[in-house]
Amino acid sequence: MLDSKIPQGPIESKWTKYKSTVPLVNPANKRSLEIIVVGTGLAGASAAATLAELGYKVKSFCFQDSPRRAHSIAAQGGINAAKNYQNDGDSVYRLFYDTIKGGDYRAREANVHRLAEVSGNIIDQSVASGVPFAREYGGLLSNRSFGGTQVQRTFYAAGQTGQQLLLGAYSGLQRQVGLGNVRLYSRHEMLDVVNIDGKCRGIIARDLVSGKLERHFGHAVLLCTGGYGNVFFLSTNAMGSNVTAAWKAHKKGAFFGNPCYTQIHPTCIPVSGDHQSKLTLMSESLRNDGRIWVPKRKEDAAAIREGKLNPNDLKEEDRDYYLERRYPAFGNLVPRDVASRAAKERCDAGFGVNKTGEAVYLDFAFNMKYKYGKQVATLKHITDPTEEQLTAFGHEVIKEKYGNLFDMYKQITGVDPYKNPMMIYPAVHYTMGGLWVDYNLMTTVPGLYALGEANFSDHGANRLGASALMQGLADGYFVIPYTIGAYLANEISVKPISTDHEAFVKAENEVSDRLNKLLAIKGTKPVDYFHKRLGKIMWDKCGMARNVEGLTWAISEIQKIREEFWKDVRVPGDANEFNPELEKAGRVADFIELGELMCKDALERNESCGGHFREDYQTEEGEALRDDENFKHVAAWQFNEVGNWTLNKEDLVYENIKIAQRSYK
Amino acid sequence: MSGNMNINLKVWRQKNGKSQGKLVDYKVEGVSPDMSFLEMFDVLNDRLVSEGKDEPIAFDHDCREGICGMCSMYINGRPHGPNQGVTTCQLHMRSFKDGDTIVVEPWRAAAFPVIKDLAVNRSAFDRIIASGGFISVNTGNAQDANSLPIAKDNADEAFAAAACIGCGACVAACKNSSAMLFVSAKVSQLALLPQGDPERNTRVLNMVAQMDTEGFGACTNTGACSAECPKEISLTNIARLNREYFAAQLGSDRS
Ligand SMILES: Cc1cc2nc3c(=O)[nH]c(=O)nc-3n(C[C@H](O)[C@H](O)[C@H](O)COP(=O)(O)OP(=O)(O)OC[C@H]3O[C@@H](n4cnc5c(N)ncnc54)[C@H](O)[C@@H]3O)c2cc1C
Ligand code: SF4
Ligand code: FES
Numbered sequence: 001m002l003d004s005k006i007p008q009g010p011i012e013s014k015w016t017k018y019k020s021t022v023p024l025v026n027p028a029n030k031r032s033l034e035i036i037v038v039g040t041g042l043a044g045a046s047a048a049a050t051l052a053e054l055g056y057k058v059k060s061f062c063f064q065d066s067p068r069r070a071h072s073i074a075a076q077g078g079i080n081a082a083k084n085y086q087n088d089g090d091s092v093y094r095l096f097y098d099t100i101k102g103g104d105y106r107a108r109e110a111n112v113h114r115l116a117e118v119s120g121n122i123i124d125q126s127v128a129s130g131v132p133f134a135r136e137y138g139g140l141l142s143n144r145s146f147g148g149t150q151v152q153r154t155f156y157a158a159g160q161t162g163q164q165l166l167l168g169a170y171s172g173l174q175r176q177v178g179l180g181n182v183r184l185y186s187r188h189e190m191l192d193v194v195n196i197d198g199k200c201r202g203i204i205a206r207d208l209v210s211g212k213l214e215r216h217f218g219h220a221v222l223l224c225t226g227g228y229g230n231v232f233f234l235s236t237n238a239m240g241s242n243v244t245a246a247w248k249a250h251k252k253g254a255f256f257g258n259p260c261y262t263q264i265h266p267t268c269i270p271v272s273g274d275h276q277s278k279l280t281l282m283s284e285s286l287r288n289d290g291r292i293w294v295p296k297r298k299e300d301a302a303a304i305r306e307g308k309l310n311p312n313d314l315k316e317e318d319r320d321y322y323l324e325r326r327y328p329a330f331g332n333l334v335p336r337d338v339a340s341r342a343a344k345e346r347c348d349a350g351f352g353v354n355k356t357g358e359a360v361y362l363d364f365a366f367n368m369k370y371k372y373g374k375q376v377a378t379l380k381h382i383t384d385p386t387e388e389q390l391t392a393f394g395h396e397v398i399k400e401k402y403g404n405l406f407d408m409y410k411q412i413t414g415v416d417p418y419k420n421p422m423m424i425y426p427a428v429h430y431t432m433g434g435l436w437v438d439y440n441l442m443t444t445v446p447g448l449y450a451l452g453e454a455n456f457s458d459h460g461a462n463r464l465g466a467s468a469l470m471q472g473l474a475d476g477y478f479v480i481p482y483t484i485g486a487y488l489a490n491e492i493s494v495k496p497i498s499t500d501h502e503a504f505v506k507a508e509n510e511v512s513d514r515l516n517k518l519l520a521i522k523g524t525k526p527v528d529y530f531h532k533r534l535g536k537i538m539w540d541k542c543g544m545a546r547n548v549e550g551l552t553w554a555i556s557e558i559q560k561i562r563e564e565f566w567k568d569v570r571v572p573g574d575a576n577e578f579n580p581e582l583e584k585a586g587r588v589a590d591f592i593e594l595g596e597l598m599c600k601d602a603l604e605r606n607e608s609c610g611g612h613f614r615e616d617y618q619t620e621e622g623e624a625l626r627d628d629e630n631f632k633h634v635a636a637w638q639f640n641e642v643g644n645w646t647l648n649k650e651d652l653v654y655e656n657i658k659i660a661q662r663s664y665k
Numbered sequence: 666m667s668g669n670m671n672i673n674l675k676v677w678r679q680k681n682g683k684s685q686g687k688l689v690d691y692k693v694e695g696v697s698p699d700m701s702f703l704e705m706f707d708v709l710n711d712r713l714v715s716e717g718k719d720e721p722i723a724f725d726h727d728c729r730e731g732i733c734g735m736c737s738m739y740i741n742g743r744p745h746g747p748n749q750g751v752t753t754c755q756l757h758m759r760s761f762k763d764g765d766t767i768v769v770e771p772w773r774a775a776a777f778p779v780i781k782d783l784a785v786n787r788s789a790f791d792r793i794i795a796s797g798g799f800i801s802v803n804t805g806n807a808q809d810a811n812s813l814p815i816a817k818d819n820a821d822e823a824f825a826a827a828a829c830i831g832c833g834a835c836v837a838a839c840k841n842s843s844a845m846l847f848v849s850a851k852v853s854q855l856a857l858l859p860q861g862d863p864e865r866n867t868r869v870l871n872m873v874a875q876m877d878t879e880g881f882g883a884c885t886n887t888g889a890c891s892a893e894c895p896k897e898i899s900l901t902n903i904a905r906l907n908r909e910y911f912a913a914q915l916g917s918d919r920s
Pocket of ligand 1: 038040041044061062063064067070071072074075076077161162188189191224227236237238241244245281429430451453454465467468469472
């Protein structure tokens with residue numbers, strides 16, 4: 001059984017008590033302790049900056065050309081915090097409760113409570129570092145609602161919340177770089193971890209410009225390397241997002257938690273063609289004001305698909321606002337997994353509205369006119385506004401709220417969303433699974449930590465919107481600076497280990513052998529060919545709906561892809577130069593191995609929960625059917641060799657929340 | 666679902682920072698108007714790899730949503746191509762015509778040396794931020810966020826300046842390779858917020874000094890930067906930077 005090291009005591013005081021009893025490292029000792037932070041997203045940048053402020057010697061790595069470009073930059077909608085600024089009944093407990101329930105009772109209580117506790121500090125810290133959140137006319141911070149909650153606790157900066165938060169954390173990081181407390185290694189890719197005597201002691205990184213391999217020692221190593229949604233090839237993640245860092249750690253002893261828990265986001269721009277390289281999210285915040293519908297009659301859907309009917313002309317009573325119909329209490333704001341499945345259900349039943357039949361409408365016309373248009377008319381003292389006036393007034397409000405998202409939609413699709421309802425379809429977005437960590441965020445390898453999306457910790461089987469940014473910054477700003485002390489307090493006498501140590505030499509040789517092997521295959525197919533094939537299998541068999549037959553087939557098919565990849569991939573150029581194809585090849589090789597584990601995990605979990613929907617486990621109404629008796633645990637996979645794992649379990653204990661069937665009706 | 670446009674590309678090829686580069690012709694067939702500009706490069710690279718004659722073209726990109734600032738192509742003499750307010754990754758082939766010839770080069774500036782083909786080194790921007798583009802507040806020092814109300818207009822203006830994605834198109838667009846628009850966006854954002862006030866003078870002085878050290882040119886107010894900026898960062902930021910700079914040189918206290 002895995003030890004999650006949850007502190008004793010009542011949930012409300014666990015973290016407070018932990019903080020005041022955790023061993024401390026004195027300032028003089030901190031200066032001789034070195035920490036490697038891989039990743040400069042919200043988790044990595046906030047951790048690196050904060051640890052440097054505390055006095056540790058920090059090295060920070062990212063594969064982009066600047067830390068500011070980490071994938072967190074792309075987050076749109078917002079960040080949650082239990083501030084209760086809106087006086088609508090929010091509290092730490094409610095955020096804790098919503099997160100556990102949203103995660104379909106598959107997250108660890110103690111971690112989630114801590115997350116809710118520090119959420120408010122994140123907003124304070126971000127504002128203090130200059131993050132320009134949206135404000136009301138009175139000068140105070142503004143909030144909006146996200147899915148799976150009934151309060152307004154989401155802070156935002158138009159549709160660029162991730163950008164603004166990351167630039168805040170990045171500026172703190174750069175300040176420490178300027179002060180000489182952090183050494184920055186951008187355009188560097190970590191390709192292995194180095195363990196010595198059972199502890200993690202460093203990494204092997206490749207300088208992506210020169211191609212040279214480097215050895216770096218650290219008393220501790222933090223992986224803040226993001227999620228693995230790109231295993232599906234098409235996802236909303238940035239092109240470079242990958243699993244390599246986490247996967248190397250996994251192969252060196254770190255258990256992988258709940259790999260099959262992936263989040264399919266309901267509101268993305270549908271696929272337009274084979275050339276498609278990625279999918280674009282339309283922020284969940286749009287569900288505040290956009291209503292989701294398909295035609296009630298199949299004939300109308302068919303006519304729309306053939307371009308014979310304009311959706312704007314379809315009468316109200318002929319539209320099926322299926323989320324409002326099925327889930328009256330939460331309506332368009334049900335959690336993501338529920339909304340995604342409902343869209344798939346309608347499209348599979350023949351009600352899809354684009355050429356491929358895989359799209360539903362997200363329509364702003366109603367709220368544009370009757371919510372915002374009327375509000376503005378009232379403010380302007382116009383008692384009898386015309387329909388045109390209402391539209392024009394509402395247009396302005398919608399533009400202020402979502403302007404950049406509407407522009408992006410138009411840019412990509414060529415269709416004006418102010419005039420036509422948006423077309424959306426679910427797409428892979430986030431991975432709840434990741435490296436297993438204990439309460440200290442330490443993996444099963446001592447000294448090796450995982451933060452942010454790279455760990456499995458806080459979101460159970462489904463993450464609520466605006467909670468990833470919160471978790472990344474919680475981990476980096478407020479959790480790791482304390483919990484790492486528990487480990488490093490015992491390391492103060494450890495002198496930096498020479499990188500000539502045989503463990504470093506061996507790890508570097510392995511990395512270099514693998515790169516050379518990839519280059520030597522000189523097969524016939526580009527890397528993307530394999531990535532696309534893998535992605536299609538994952539989407540079809542391990543996506544929104546899964547079943548035994550499909551998963552079993554997928555596993556054997558992925559094994560075949562792996563074999564073919566290592567025989568027939570073609571990677572041009574050589575290892576001692578800037579070589580993006582070589583980078584991609586290494587990442588896809590890891591995705592292939594991961595894909596198999598995801599399917600295995602999905603096959604093993606004989607229940608439906610959150611984002612993991614097994615067709616063989618559903619209620620009569622088509623809702624996810626959990627099996628708490630047999631599956632109320634974290635599946636933590638231990639790597640033996642490629643294609644061979646041992647399953648370990650961490651039992652989840654609910655002492656503060658009564659587990660129940662999730663209901664958003 | 667490929668399309669029916671044929672495009673003639675002239676692409677800058679340069680093995681590395683030390684070698685000479687030149688424009689090389691490529692024909693890309695079956696381009697769909699729904700493809701993004703970078704997806705057209707994917708198609709071409711796929712072909713180059715499969716044919717095995719020429720190495721694929723190296724270019725920077727990541728988010729492909731216009732927000733990370735990584736993509737950076739100089740297209741037909743304009744950074745990020747023909748459209749206003751759009752990054753390279755958000756440019757779609759429907760903005761071009763069948764049979765068009767398109768010239769694609771890297772950003773050109775002494776402070777942005779070429780790494781390979783279309784990828785350049787922009788770490789000078791990181792060093793400028795490290796010299797002063799921050800508020801010195803350690804984690805844990807912050808007071809309650811709402812204890813500091815900020816007038817919505819100021820907050821909105823600071824946000825507009827903060828929208829800069831650090832892509833460097835402003836530098837590439839400028840005949841002097843000046844980084845003034847980039848620097849002024851950060852200086853403005855922090856000068857407009859009360860949190861930024863205490864370090865106002867040192868910030869602007871240090872950032873401008875670092876900008877000069879990095880080898881960016883002087884600003885002669887031609888405005889090409891703002892015209893080509895994908896986030897439409899306004900020239901008023903440069904005016905504000907100048908005011909901040911002169912006031913700081915005089916050591917004036919503006920609080
Ligand atoms: C389009 C989109 C919109 C989103 N919107 C929201 C939102 O509104 N609210 C919300 O809460 N969440 C949102 N999310 C989710 C959220 O953005 C991410 O979960 C979160 O930003 C992840 O942060 P991170 O710090 O864990 O990792 P990332 O930001 O992904 O950073 C990973 C870092 O690791 C580095 N790295 C990775 N591998 C290596 C390696 N091998 N060597 C060296 N460096 C490496 C990268 O260079 C990068 O610096 C969104 C996600 C997407 C895709
Ligand atoms: S000011 Fe505009 S062009 Fe310059 S770096 Fe910022 S976003 Fe790019
Ligand atoms: S790839 Fe991120 S802005 Fe273009």
